[in-house]
Amino acid sequence: MPDRTDRASFVVLLVLLAVPWSVQTFSRGGGTTFVFAWGLFNTAPPNATFVWDFFFLYTQGLPDYIYAWPISVVCYVLALASGFVGLVFGREDPRVTGGLLVVAGVAQLSLARGFSVQPYRTAWPLGTLAFVVVAWWLYWPAARERFRAVWS
Template sequence: MSTTAKRRLLIVLLLGLIPWTVVTVSGTVTLVLPFGLIDAQSWRLLTLPEYLRLSGGRVAPFIEAWPLSVFLYAGTLVSAIGGVFGREDPRLTGGFLALTAVGQLPFVFGLSQRFGYTAIPVGIVLMLAAAWWCYWPMVRASSG
């Protein structure tokens, strides 16, 4: 088991625990995480499945980017876990991580288009930084 692979896995795990987007509306702050929404005032969690159920499956097209990004993040996580056991392709893990970040762009842009909404893409920036820092050097080294 590689210590470096464990560190990469820890980084990927931490990316699943931080807010991917911070949304402000009229002084109210909502944290968008891969598993749900947290109202920063009451600290109430509304899980992603609960949100989709309450919406009746009818959400704005840009909101569909959120569960899609969660799916891509799951691929990142599975690949990073494989790295701990020596079975990781850094191109796959880094690619999934970058796609997770890019997949959040429609979500952030869609929210930002709404009057009075501000969407801060915390996760996008950190995911792209992690893909660059942790995986790009290995991708370059493997392409020779």
């Protein structure tokens, strides 16, 4: 069972930075908002808000479900660090990396659900799908072997 993340797997982890983690659409001419690890991009009017600005400048009156976003970012950054350690040093526990991706996905699902209960807004949790697929595809086979080794 490999303890090393290969370059292709690490690139897949990096690609999650470019995937919108959540997409909110507005039925009353409000455009679309894309939530990424780095921030938000709104289409109407076109503008970007970085995650640190959102939480350190615009913190007044944020609903609780918004805090799922930085939780997912932290979990993703830790998964990325775990994959990097596996790539560079050959020491990675796929249960940790995959588990962090799944937790990030669950947090994104919570964020999308919170956005979806608002009037005239629909949220699509693309990050949840992306994180779970990457965890299953890249890390589940090695994690399953680790579980088998522990329980045998």
